Amino acid sequence: MNARRGACALLVFALACASSAAQAGKPLISDKDLERLNRNAQLLGGVLQSFRQNRTMTPVERQRWAYGVVQQPQLDGALDRVLQEIRRAAGPRAPAARVYVIPDPTFQAYAAEDGSIFVAAGMLQSLESQDEIAALLAHEYVHVLRKHPGKSALETAKGVGAGLTSIYLDREYAGVSTSRPSTDYVRHALLRETAMQSVQAGIVPTRARAQEDEADRMGTDLMVAAGYNPIAMMDMLGRMELWEQQRRQAGTPSTAMQQGVAATLGRYLQNSDQARSAKRRLDDNKGVDNLITALVGATQQRVQQAGGNTHRDSAQRIERVRAHIETKHADLERPDMRALSWAGDTQVDAMFASMQLAHQVLAADATRLTRPQQDAVLQALVRSPAAETPLIRYTAMRLMESQMDRDKALPVLQGEIGRNDSLFALHQLTLDMASRSSNREQALQVLETSRKSLGDPPELLPYGVRLNRRAGKADAARLYAARCAGSGDDRLKRACQDEL
Numbered sequence: 001m002n003a004r005r006g007a008c009a010l011l012v013f014a015l016a017c018a019s020s021a022a023q024a025g026k027p028l029i030s031d032k033d034l035e036r037l038n039r040n041a042q043l044l045g046g047v048l049q050s051f052r053q054n055r056t057m058t059p060v061e062r063q064r065w066a067y068g069v070v071q072q073p074q075l076d077g078a079l080d081r082v083l084q085e086i087r088r089a090a091g092p093r094a095p096a097a098r099v100y101v102i103p104d105p106t107f108q109a110y111a112a113e114d115g116s117i118f119v120a121a122g123m124l125q126s127l128e129s130q131d132e133i134a135a136l137l138a139h140e141y142v143h144v145l146r147k148h149p150g151k152s153a154l155e156t157a158k159g160v161g162a163g164l165t166s167i168y169l170d171r172e173y174a175g176v177s178t179s180r181p182s183t184d185y186v187r188h189a190l191l192r193e194t195a196m197q198s199v200q201a202g203i204v205p206t207r208a209r210a211q212e213d214e215a216d217r218m219g220t221d222l223m224v225a226a227g228y229n230p231i232a233m234m235d236m237l238g239r240m241e242l243w244e245q246q247r248r249q250a251g252t253p254s255t256a257m258q259q260g261v262a263a264t265l266g267r268y269l270q271n272s273d274q275a276r277s278a279k280r281r282l283d284d285n286k287g288v289d290n291l292i293t294a295l296v297g298a299t300q301q302r303v304q305q306a307g308g309n310t311h312r313d314s315a316q317r318i319e320r321v322r323a324h325i326e327t328k329h330a331d332l333e334r335p336d337m338r339a340l341s342w343a344g345d346t347q348v349d350a351m352f353a354s355m356q357l358a359h360q361v362l363a364a365d366a367t368r369l370t371r372p373q374q375d376a377v378l379q380a381l382v383r384s385p386a387a388e389t390p391l392i393r394y395t396a397m398r399l400m401e402s403q404m405d406r407d408k409a410l411p412v413l414q415g416e417i418g419r420n421d422s423l424f425a426l427h428q429l430t431l432d433m434a435s436r437s438s439n440r441e442q443a444l445q446v447l448e449t450s451r452k453s454l455g456d457p458p459e460l461l462p463y464g465v466r467l468n469r470r471a472g473k474a475d476a477a478r479l480y481a482a483r484c485a486g487s488g489d490d491r492l493k494r495a496c497q498d499e500l
Helices: 002-023 031-050 059-064 073-089 121-126 130-145 153-160 164-169 171-175 184-203 209-225 231-250 253-270 273-282 285-306 314-328 346-363 371-382 390-403 406-417 424-435 440-454 458-470 474-485 490-499
Strands: 098-102 109-111 116-120
Touching: 059 098, 059 116, 059 184, 073 098, 073 130, 073 209, 073 346, 098 121, 109 130, 116 121, 116 130, 121 346, 130 209, 130 231, 153 184, 164 490, 184 390, 184 424, 209 231, 209 314, 231 314, 346 371, 346 390, 371 390, 390 406, 390 424, 406 424, 406 440, 424 440, 424 458, 440 458, 458 474, 458 490, 474 490
Parallel strands: 098 116
Antiparallel strands: 109 116
8 A cells, every 4th residue: 555655646746846847947747758657657556456356255255256145035034033043042152143045056055254154045945844944054053153164175276376266267168068059158158157156166165074073963952952853953964965866976066066176277277377487497298287287186185185075974974963862862852843934935936946947047058949938038037036136137138148239238237237246257248248349438337337346356357458458548458457467367467468
């Protein structure tokens, strides 16, 4: 900050000198010199801004870069009531916590460092009693209560020079599937949606086996104290065991996502300035690539060894919970299982259905749908109770992308990305469309809206270079390129240079 003030002070000093010179009858600094001085001050400010690019994101903000969260009053209220019962059972000093539903079709839940508990819609649809919901939330709340440290794959990945930036700049994702048409908008959609999946997998924290064991035991105790049947913990783990079996038979999508993160890391490092320098010095391209592959593999292995991905399989966890119940709660009178409080609620059912439809659209090749079919799906999404959910809004725009008139669509899309919950993928869709728009001033307004909405992240810097260059604003383009240069991120620097 002091350096930036110094740059501004330098400009003020120059202007003051010009004024003094004028009063003394000396020639003023030329307009050209003042323009150059102002431009250099802006560039210095831009470089200094780059040091703030690695700002800490809240867990909800990290979710925004994947699928976002779902807001559904009946469901949110029911989950919060169960969580608060668990929290009261933990004692008067128990930390605050909040449940968020994420539109993920998998069997997943995780607790973050600030007390946020995220539960996938796919998991909620699989549980059959209020007691199982209590078991799930009690397990996750123990991680909050006991302050169990957890680090995600992407946070660990930053130790070898990558993270969100490398995932979103990895254009090689566009070649994952060869069955889809190679039009630009389909290629970009595939890139965005693969990145969404990878980020969702990469932001889930991993924890040690001992911490997971403690969460099972202590979560069971909290359930009992809150008046729930502890057998529901075994039921919930039994459903998890069934899910794990199905996932193994289907090829473990979550493992594939983690491998996608690892592949991005490998490409990131192999394309880095350091790797190219090593190849020149050693004259051994294969040796350097093998070393990078080993480094990435070792990092992924450390992540797996450190955390929840290697916790006991569900069958073992069930037996350990059974033993704990028989030891500590053998004489407990077990209440009947309670029905789900939202069972039969048409609004909640419709929300789950629209989540499933959105994922079907994202997984399919929408270009193979006829126009009436696309219109029918679009109407189903926008008329659903979950129409305001960020993932549904993105999916609707994704369906309309190929049919949009860019110039007419930009103001609408600008309004969408100005919302504080819009997915990063929607920002990408909008900025890609702005890059092809003939209205270049409107495109720059879209960029500014996106920067403000997302907190000016480094992932937007290449768009800043591209859109300003296309608008004939060379100085502004160089300012964005300077911020890229100051980031220390090789992939980001090259992406910006490619846009100049």
